[in-house]
Amino acid sequence: MADTYDYDLFVIGAGSGGVRASRVAAAHGARVAVAEEYRVGGTCVIRGCVPKKLLVYGSHFAEELQDARHYGWSVSGMEFDWPHLRDTVLRDVDRLEGAYKTTLSNNKVDSFLERAEITGPHAVRLASGKTVTAGTILVATGAWPVMPAFEGxxxxxxxxxxxxxxxxxxxxxxxxxxxxxxxxxxxxxxxxxxxxxxxxxxxxxxxxxxxxxxxxxxxxxxxxxxxxxxxxxxxxxxxxxxxxxxxxxxxxxxxxxxxxxxxGRRPKIDGLGLEAAGVTIGDRGEIVVDAENRTNVPSIYAVGDVTDRVQLTPVAIREGQAFADRVFGRMDVPHVDYHCIPSAVFSQPPLAAVGYTEGQARNQFGDVKVYTSDFRPMKNVFAERAERGLYKLVVDAGTDKILGIHMIGPDAPEILQAAAIAVRAGLTKADFDATVALHPSMAEELVLMR
Incomplete structure (x- = not known):
């Protein structure tokens, strides 16, 4: 292949999935290049979950400072400076972008900070006019916000x-x-x-x-x-x-x-040359791939949001890792399992979930048992807040297997990550019941439902 193409792998899009695939493929000995037209890091790092979570943290202080007086603190002269928070968040985005660039460089991945367009099964044309060839092309361009058509x-x-x-x-x-x-x-x-x-x-x-x-x-x-x-x-x-x-x-x-x-968000495929290369596009504008992330063109693959299967950063990373291990590590790796994926919404309060909802479980399994804990977190009691948390277990009545866990309340995403392992492992309600509670905590509600 070294005598045939410029690179073994050319990646279009340096987001979470593209960077992971590039790094792992290079570690397996492949000659790798990646093109990114905007900023290295992709949606999650540059304009998505990371800066948004930092804004969530910043906004929490409004509530924390109000509640502080119930814990003996006197807080006066509170002022909020939006430009300060905004600029601090953007500086951290710059730091993370630098870290991603360093990762690519340390793994000897060539980076082209310009747009790339596929011109054939093994060729891309860069915005500078240069044509680069590769044995394998991976599209990892993510998704883009949808702006509906209306006046104004x-x-x-x-x-x-x-x-x-x-x-x-x-x-x-x-x-x-x-x-x-x-x-x-x-x-x-x-x-x-x-x-x-x-x-x-x-x-x-x-x-x-x-x-x-x-x-x-x-x-x-x-x-x-x-x-x-x-x-x-x-x-x-x-x-x-x-x-x-x-x-x-x-x-x-x-x-x-x-x-x-x-x-909503749609796959970001505009101007990639996919149609000219013969790549099949689905009804939602997604790149159609098989279980190994291969398109109908054998040398072209796609991972992450651009496939519109599950638009989550950890899924893109898993897909990128599996792709690189399979194609360049020659490893027999399992296909990514899309069923039991934990997710969270960092609303206020946050909610988190894994597995089947109650409605989905009843449709799929018929007879299910539902256990709930509706409680007022200790912190809210002391701070004189009426808001209540709610945890819910959905259980297969025949096997006692936990089918889903659903939570809303302070720190729900942090708690759910560990609980998701139990659902993925197929543990039962009896396993939860047999686990000693960690007291006093909100998490203990998961093992106290009867």
Whole structure:
């Protein structure tokens, strides 16, 4: 292959999946290059879960400082500086991008910081005009926010731009009620903004267990977030003072300083040359791949969000690792299992889940048992907060096997990661019952349900 192509592997997209695949393939001895048209690190590091989680941490202090007086602390003169938080988060993004670049360099991966387009089964053309050949091409370009077509959508922003706001808005309208929408609704609400969520259906966080969705809705409404359900954005206009008016079906216009559209993400395939190379594209714009992430063109693979199977960073990393081990390590690695994947929404409070929801379990298995613990966290009791946590176990009535765990409350994602191992391992309700509780903790509720 060394005499035939410039590289053994050429990766398009230096996000989590692409970087992992590049690094592992190079460790197996492959000659690897990666092209990235924007910034190394991809959605998660540059404009997604990492900077968003830092904003979540920053917004939590509003509640923590209010609660501190119940623990004997006198806090006065509280002020919040949005530019300081924003710039601190962006500096950390710069640090992480540098770390990703160093990882590629240390593993002797050549980096092209420019756009790449596939021109054939073994060739790509860079924006500079240079053509590079490779035995294998991997597409790992991720996904991109969807901006629906409506009048005035140029006045709106997506999750790409929200990290760069010049000032903290007083009034925020968010279109959508998925995890991105609900996370930013919690951030802005905690920072003192008036938040209105406009959603075309009457469901938040579609796909999560209904009891958790209802609990989050109750808590966030009590915190002051307003919801306009069964409504679609029709028009957004800019007023003379720079503010926005949001027009929806059947409602008076909503005044806003920013309108954040978070109505979904689609695979980022525009301009990649996939059609010219003969790569099959699915109905949702996704690259169609088999269980080994190979497209219908034998030399072209794809991993991560661009395949639109499960849009989660850890899944992209798993796929990238498995691809590199299989193709360049000649290893017989198992296919990525997409069933028992834990997930979390860093709303306020956060929720986390793994396995089947109650509805899914009843449809799949018929007879199931459901155990719940509805409790007020000790911290909330002492801080005189009425908010309650809710944990839920979904169990196969015939086998006693845990089919799903669903949690909402402080630190739910941190607790669920360990609990997800139990579900993945096929443990039973009896195994949970036999485990001694760790007291006092919220996590102990998982082993105390009867």
């Amino acid at each position: 959508n140029e006045h709106c922003i997506t999750s790409n731009e929200v990290f760069h706001l010049e000032t903290l808005p007083r009034r925020v309208v968010i279109a959508g009620a998925g995890y991105i929408a609900m996370e930013f609704a919690g951030i802005f609400n905690a920072l003192g903004c008036h938040v209105t969520v406009v959603n075309r259906s009457d469901t938040v966080l579609r796909g999560y267990d209904e009891t958790l969705r209802d609990r989050l809705l109750q808590i966030t409404m009590a915190r002051g977030i307003e919801y306009k359900f069964n409504r679609k954005l029709q028009q957004v206009t800019r007023e003379a003072d720079g503010s926005l008016l949001v027009h929806t079906e059947g409602l008076d216009p909503l005044a806003a300083d920013i309108v954040l559209v978070a109505t």
